[in-house]
Amino acid sequence: MKRLRQILRAVRAQMRAAWMTAMQYRLSFLGEGIVSLLWTGFTVVPLIVAYDYREGIEGWSFNECLIVVGVFIALQGILEGFIHPNLGSVVQLVRRGTLDYVLLKPLDAQLMVSVARSTPLKLPHIGVGLALAGVMAARLPDPPGPAQAGVALLLLLCATAILYSIYVFIVSTSFWFVRVDNLSFLLISVLDTGRFPVVFYTGAVRVFLTFILPVGMMTTYPALALRGLLSPRGALTALAVAAAFLLASRLVWRTAIRRYSSASS
Amino acid sequence: MIEVEGLTKVYRSPKKAPGLWGSLRSIFYREYKKVTAVDQASFRIAAGERVGFLGPNGAGKTTILKMLAGLLVPTGGTVTVAGFTPSERRPEFLRRITLVMGQKQQLLWDLPARETFELNRALFDLDKAQYGATLDELIALLELEPLLDRPVRNLSLGERMKCELAAALLHRPDVLFLDEPTIGLDVTMQVAVRRFIGEWNRRNGATVLLTSHYMADIAALCPRVIVVASGQVRYDGALDELVAQYAPDRHVVVRLLRPPTAEEAAQSAPLSQVDGRMEALVPVSEVKAVVDRALRTLPVSDLTVEEPPLEEVIARLFAREKR
Amino acid sequence: MNTYAAAARAFPSLLKTGLAEMVSYRVELVIWALTATMPLLMMFIWDRVAATGPVGGYDQNAFAGYFAGTLIVRQLTTAWVVWDLNEQIRTGSISPALLKPLGPLWLSAAENLAAVPFRMLVLVPIITCICLWRPELALGLAWADVPAAAAALALGWMVYFFIQVCFGALCFYTEQSGGIYMGFYGLFTLFSGYLFPLDLMPAGILSVVQWLPFRAIIQTPVSIITGQLHGAAVLAPMAHQLAWAVICAALARWSWRHGIRRYEAYGA
Numbered sequence: 001m002k003r004l005r006q007i008l009r010a011v012r013a014q015m016r017a018a019w020m021t022a023m024q025y026r027l028s029f030l031g032e033g034i035v036s037l038l039w040t041g042f043t044v045v046p047l048i049v050a051y052d053y054r055e056g057i058e059g060w061s062f063n064e065c066l067i068v069v070g071v072f073i074a075l076q077g078i079l080e081g082f083i084h085p086n087l088g089s090v091v092q093l094v095r096r097g098t099l100d101y102v103l104l105k106p107l108d109a110q111l112m113v114s115v116a117r118s119t120p121l122k123l124p125h126i127g128v129g130l131a132l133a134g135v136m137a138a139r140l141p142d143p144p145g146p147a148q149a150g151v152a153l154l155l156l157l158c159a160t161a162i163l164y165s166i167y168v169f170i171v172s173t174s175f176w177f178v179r180v181d182n183l184s185f186l187l188i189s190v191l192d193t194g195r196f197p198v199v200f201y202t203g204a205v206r207v208f209l210t211f212i213l214p215v216g217m218m219t220t221y222p223a224l225a226l227r228g229l230l231s232p233r234g235a236l237t238a239l240a241v242a243a244a245f246l247l248a249s250r251l252v253w254r255t256a257i258r259r260y261s262s263a264s265s
Numbered sequence: 266m267i268e269v270e271g272l273t274k275v276y277r278s279p280k281k282a283p284g285l286w287g288s289l290r291s292i293f294y295r296e297y298k299k300v301t302a303v304d305q306a307s308f309r310i311a312a313g314e315r316v317g318f319l320g321p322n323g324a325g326k327t328t329i330l331k332m333l334a335g336l337l338v339p340t341g342g343t344v345t346v347a348g349f350t351p352s353e354r355r356p357e358f359l360r361r362i363t364l365v366m367g368q369k370q371q372l373l374w375d376l377p378a379r380e381t382f383e384l385n386r387a388l389f390d391l392d393k394a395q396y397g398a399t400l401d402e403l404i405a406l407l408e409l410e411p412l413l414d415r416p417v418r419n420l421s422l423g424e425r426m427k428c429e430l431a432a433a434l435l436h437r438p439d440v441l442f443l444d445e446p447t448i449g450l451d452v453t454m455q456v457a458v459r460r461f462i463g464e465w466n467r468r469n470g471a472t473v474l475l476t477s478h479y480m481a482d483i484a485a486l487c488p489r490v491i492v493v494a495s496g497q498v499r500y501d502g503a504l505d506e507l508v509a510q511y512a513p514d515r516h517v518v519v520r521l522l523r524p525p526t527a528e529e530a531a532q533s534a535p536l537s538q539v540d541g542r543m544e545a546l547v548p549v550s551e552v553k554a555v556v557d558r559a560l561r562t563l564p565v566s567d568l569t570v571e572e573p574p575l576e577e578v579i580a581r582l583f584a585r586e587k588r
Numbered sequence: 589m590n591t592y593a594a595a596a597r598a599f600p601s602l603l604k605t606g607l608a609e610m611v612s613y614r615v616e617l618v619i620w621a622l623t624a625t626m627p628l629l630m631m632f633i634w635d636r637v638a639a640t641g642p643v644g645g646y647d648q649n650a651f652a653g654y655f656a657g658t659l660i661v662r663q664l665t666t667a668w669v670v671w672d673l674n675e676q677i678r679t680g681s682i683s684p685a686l687l688k689p690l691g692p693l694w695l696s697a698a699e700n701l702a703a704v705p706f707r708m709l710v711l712v713p714i715i716t717c718i719c720l721w722r723p724e725l726a727l728g729l730a731w732a733d734v735p736a737a738a739a740a741l742a743l744g745w746m747v748y749f750f751i752q753v754c755f756g757a758l759c760f761y762t763e764q765s766g767g768i769y770m771g772f773y774g775l776f777t778l779f780s781g782y783l784f785p786l787d788l789m790p791a792g793i794l795s796v797v798q799w800l801p802f803r804a805i806i807q808t809p810v811s812i813i814t815g816q817l818h819g820a821a822v823l824a825p826m827a828h829q830l831a832w833a834v835i836c837a838a839l840a841r842w843s844w845r846h847g848i849r850r851y852e853a854y855g856a
Binding site: 006010014017020021096103107261 | 331334335336337338352354356357359360362363364366368369370371373375376380381383384385386387388389390
Binding site: 038041042046047052053054058183186188192195196200201202 | 629633
């Protein structure tokens with residue numbers, strides 16, 4: 001318990017430093033919020049055009065589709081505000097050799113690099129996404145109750161865990177090949193597929209998005225939960241997949257660190 | 266405090282064939298060559314000692330230091346530091362050591378150094394009162410007061426190093442690993458850093474292991490040196506003895522009131538004329554005779570007998586190695 | 589005019605430099621090219637929309653052809669000079685480039701051109717997959733229209749490049765123009781035909797959008813290389829392209845010169 005409290009204190013101190021760094025560049029929440037709204041608009045307009053021609057696409061009405069868009073935008077904010085700045089910096093740490101200092105602190109290195117650069121910069125973006133999903137869900141003919149909303153949030157957490165784990169896989173490869181920062185942009189653009197319900201995709205692409213890089217699970221499942229269409233089995237699968245990804249990321253990270261401390265010069 | 270027995274580190278480094286074709290081929294098939302960075306090194310260091318590691322670039326000094334700090338896993342041999350096996354990197358161990366690397370920084374670039382200190386307080390879970398006392402002591406010793414509230418990016422290299430040292434010492438480690446702590450600093454800053462490290466050792470009895478390119482660092486701080494070349498320990502002992510062993514000559518310089526006559530010059534051999542003064546490298550056993558003769562025969566205004574600079578001693582040591 | 593003659597003489601060697609640079613960044617380049625997959629996503633959603641019957645004259649094959657064309661055009665008419673300028677002006681590394689008789693824009697243009705082979709490399713497997721998926725896709729360019737297609741691609745690239753130069757020159761005043769540019773980029777994705785054929789827009793909006801420069805970059809070249817437009821029908825949209833290319837070039841030239849003068853006075 002005492003250990004846990006110490007860890008929390010350390011995490012808080014890390015975040016404080018990161019936030020102060022962000023403040024240095026005089027971020028404006030208002031500005032970020034406006035940009036987020038603008039981008040949400042850019043994401044929604046193509047759907048408006050498409051739904052102009054059809055009432056529903058593959059069983060998703062316009063409103064229901066916007067729930068997926070909302071979840072997607074929130075997840076995008078989480079990736080760009082909390083996962084990318086933290087894990088993305090590991091590549092720099094390896095390149096500059098300053099990962100040594102992280103390893104010499106008496107706290108878990110993976111935990112520290114995962115929180116060290118979290119900034120509030122993308123909170124408005126996440127807020128816009130959640131608000132869109134929430135408003136659209138409330139306008140469903142059969143709006144979700146608190147239980148369904150809770151499940152949806154839990155699933156969003158699972159999605160975050162999966163995304164985080166995939167990012168850890170990518171970053172861990174930087175211990176072998178240094179030039180991988182670009183791969184993270186590829187991840188961001190693969191995540192882009194999550195802006196539509198996964199049933200919009202056909203053939204191999206859907207298989208890929210369902211089983212290999214479960215983007216479908218990440219954004220479609222929370223929306224399905226809000227619509228009351230997700231089976232308990234589906235939710236449990238998502239939990240299990242998230243847990244498996246987290247475990248795998250832990251193993252990969254440890255292998256990478258072992259490699260780092262046996263081979264760096 | 267530190268016990269090292271048969272410490273060995275072998276790297277496997279990929280042999281890269283040149284050109285595009287080579288890099289394509291290396292994706293599928295890689296040849297490796299083994300590089301022995303540290304070879305069967307053994308030494309013991311007692312608590313409170315100050316030991317300098319000497320050696321040319323790539324000799325394995327930094328590798329040894331990193332293995333002692335737990336950043337690298339040894340290929341062979343055993344290391345114990347303060348009773349721990351470093352490579353396990355247990356929190357109890359990490360609280361007792363620190364590593365400062367002159368070329369890498371831990372300070373948060375965009376924030377004042379004070380913020381890094383606060384962060385380290387949280388990471389090491391330091392008691393507030395004790396942290397305050399340590400910080401005050403460091404501020405006084407390193408004269409940090411005017412630096413604390415400026416963003417690190419606005420500090421000079423030397424000022425940054427002072428803050429690095431403070432950040433590394435807040436948890437009052439028993440063992441200090443310093444890898445080139447004065448690299449790139451100007452001479453006054455080098456002296457300041459050196460003086461601080463010595464003072465910290467005196468006050469706290471911490472063990473100091475230091476590598477440096479500047480012999481003056483070693484000469485000022487380390488009564489004991491370990492010379493490493495091609496991964497092997499070539500000398501381990503007192504700095505004075507090293508000098509005696511490898512520098513049996515003294516540099517005798519005589520300044521004159523007026524230029525010597527040809528006869529005077531001839532009589533005062535082996536001294537010879539250089540830039541209006543007389544000088545020579547003389548074996549220790551003959552110094553007295555040479556000086557006596559010079560004083561008798563020459564119009565001496567000033568006379569000095571010096572040990573050759575440490576750089577020269579080391580250069581000679583390694584030159585002998587090669588033969 | 590002398591500058592242009594000099595540029596023409598130097599261009600082959602600029603191209604060689606650009607090519608060498610692109611070779612050394614080949615991995616990054618391919619990854620960057622792979623991130624331009626938005627049309628692919630849009631193809632799937634429109635394919636679903638058209639599954640129950642054609643919309644606005646587009647059936648599933650027409651959409652497959654349209655978005656395959658969009659992917660190709662996007663790879664060929666893209667530019668990144670705005671990011672180069674942001675970086676070079678922020679770090680000051682533009683100063684030495686300004687001292688050379690040929691400005692840094694020429695090298696940027698050469699790099700764009702040099703990257704084309706690598707970008708095509710990425711396209712081959714993707715377009716092949718689309719062709720396997722919808723073998724009947726509408727992607728047919730008549731030989732007679734090849735010159736028009738090439739000219740349309742060149743003009744489209746010029747419009748995009750010069751607009752980026754305008755945004756890049758903003759850095760001379762504001763130090764950072766990436767954010768503002770992203771606003772433009774968002775509008776570009778919507779109004780260029782990048783995410784959906786513009787004729788699917790409500791007529792009222794379309795009547796405004798067609799006067800804007802965006803469609804010159806994507807829709808016009810796409811409709812020519814997919815064979816949607818051919819013969820004399822290409823002339824009107826290409827006149828629109830040409831007009832915007834001239835306007836953007838003039839604007840780029842003006843803002844670039846102004847920016848440099850300011851930079852030389854205050855920055856550097």
